[in-house]
Amino acid sequence: MSRIITIGVAQLGPISRDESRGAAVGRMLALMERAVRRGVTMLVYPELALTTFFPRWFMADQSEIDTFFETEMPSAATRPLFDRARELGMAFTFGYAEKMVIDGRPRRFNASILVSPEGEIVSRYRKIHLPGHFENEPWRAFQHLEKRYFEPGEEPFSVCDMMGGKWAMAICNDRRWPETYRECALRGAEVLTLGYNTPLHYPLAPEHDHLQAFHNHLCMQAGAYANGLWVAASAKAGREENCDLLGQSCIIAPTGEIVAMASTVGDELVCADCDLDRTREIRENIFNFAMHRRPDMYPLLSGATRP
Ligand code: ING
Numbered sequence: 001m002s003r004i005i006t007i008g009v010a011q012l013g014p015i016s017r018d019e020s021r022g023a024a025v026g027r028m029l030a031l032m033e034r035a036v037r038r039g040v041t042m043l044v045y046p047e048l049a050l051t052t053f054f055p056r057w058f059m060a061d062q063s064e065i066d067t068f069f070e071t072e073m074p075s076a077a078t079r080p081l082f083d084r085a086r087e088l089g090m091a092f093t094f095g096y097a098e099k100m101v102i103d104g105r106p107r108r109f110n111a112s113i114l115v116s117p118e119g120e121i122v123s124r125y126r127k128i129h130l131p132g133h134f135e136n137e138p139w140r141a142f143q144h145l146e147k148r149y150f151e152p153g154e155e156p157f158s159v160c161d162m163m164g165g166k167w168a169m170a171i172c173n174d175r176r177w178p179e180t181y182r183e184c185a186l187r188g189a190e191v192l193t194l195g196y197n198t199p200l201h202y203p204l205a206p207e208h209d210h211l212q213a214f215h216n217h218l219c220m221q222a223g224a225y226a227n228g229l230w231v232a233a234s235a236k237a238g239r240e241e242n243c244d245l246l247g248q249s250c251i252i253a254p255t256g257e258i259v260a261m262a263s264t265v266g267d268e269l270v271c272a273d274c275d276l277d278r279t280r281e282i283r284e285n286i287f288n289f290a291m292h293r294r295p296d297m298y299p300l301l302s303g304a305t306r307p
Contacts, residue, residue: 002277003164003275003276005276006039006271007272007274008038009234009269009270010035010046011262011268012237013236015240022077024051028094032084039271046196046197048195050094055132056142068097070097093113094112097150098110112169112195113125125158127152127171127173135148141201168187168193179301180223182226190279191231194234195233195235196234197240197245199245201244220252224254231252232250232251232274233252234249237249237264237265238265249268251270255282
């Protein structure tokens with residue numbers, strides 16, 4: 001019996017700084033309604049889907065920074081998303097700024113969750129690769145203060161069994177690191193979902209600005225192919241608070257082919273019928289890890305005990 005799952009990627013256009021959680025959730029719900037009409041049973045929303053990408057500003061006051069964080073999930077604002085998805089029997093994933101108290105200490109992460117068709121949070125992930133910087137750098141057209149506002153995730157990538165498939169989550173900058181895909185594939189993942197907020201301008205290397213779309217797909221297509229993974233990637237896109245964010249949300253097959261892609265920089269749904277068994281074309285042949293991979297020959301990568 002084939003394991004075809006119709007995956008939807010719900011790209012979001014700009015979210016303004018003063019946009020309420022309710023407004024953002026309303027837009028997410030509208031995309032969910034469109035998704036169910038397309039037969040989608042798994043819907044992928046972007047990184048930090050509930051707010052504007054606030055690391056673009058330096059804020060000295062922690063109480064102001066904390067206005068962008070969620071202290072409970074589901075919250076009153078996001079509960080409608082959980083309720084409607086459960087009514088529709090749709091799984092979904094989205095990213096948000098998570099603040100929680102652990103051992104009496106407030107912790108803050110750039111997080112994402114996977115919610116089952118029954119409306120249960122079945123997996124949590126906290127962004128491992130935090131890009132950007134810690135101190136305010138006024139020379140930049142905009143800041144990228146993820147290293148200031150978030151702590152790096154302390155748990156490795158993980159795989160969750162759901163809907164007959166094996167799902168892993170990553171977030172934004174994670175997609176640029178080949179280790180992300182290989183670790184998830186070695187753990188048995190068949191689908192990697194991720195969201196991103198990617199400015200077109202990269203202050204440290206503006207000569208690469210024109211390559212943002214190329215690099216975006218390059219890293220995900222390569223990761224999908226070399227690991228036999230479906231990749232479903234959802235952008236927060238468009239001119240958000242005067243900062244142009246890359247769109248081109250997409251679904252990539254284990255062959256590395258882009259099988260669906262957004263063509264706007266606004267709220268847009270793209271879908272594809274994803275046969276999870278197609279991962280086997282890659283994982284049982286060209287990238288059969290057991291048969292061909294040589295971790296003893298990559299001691300610096302694999303931690304194998306060789307000089
Ligand atoms: N954003 C960017 C990303 O990795 C970035 C940071 C932009 C890195 C452009 C390199 C080039 O897509 C987040 N949120 O990680």
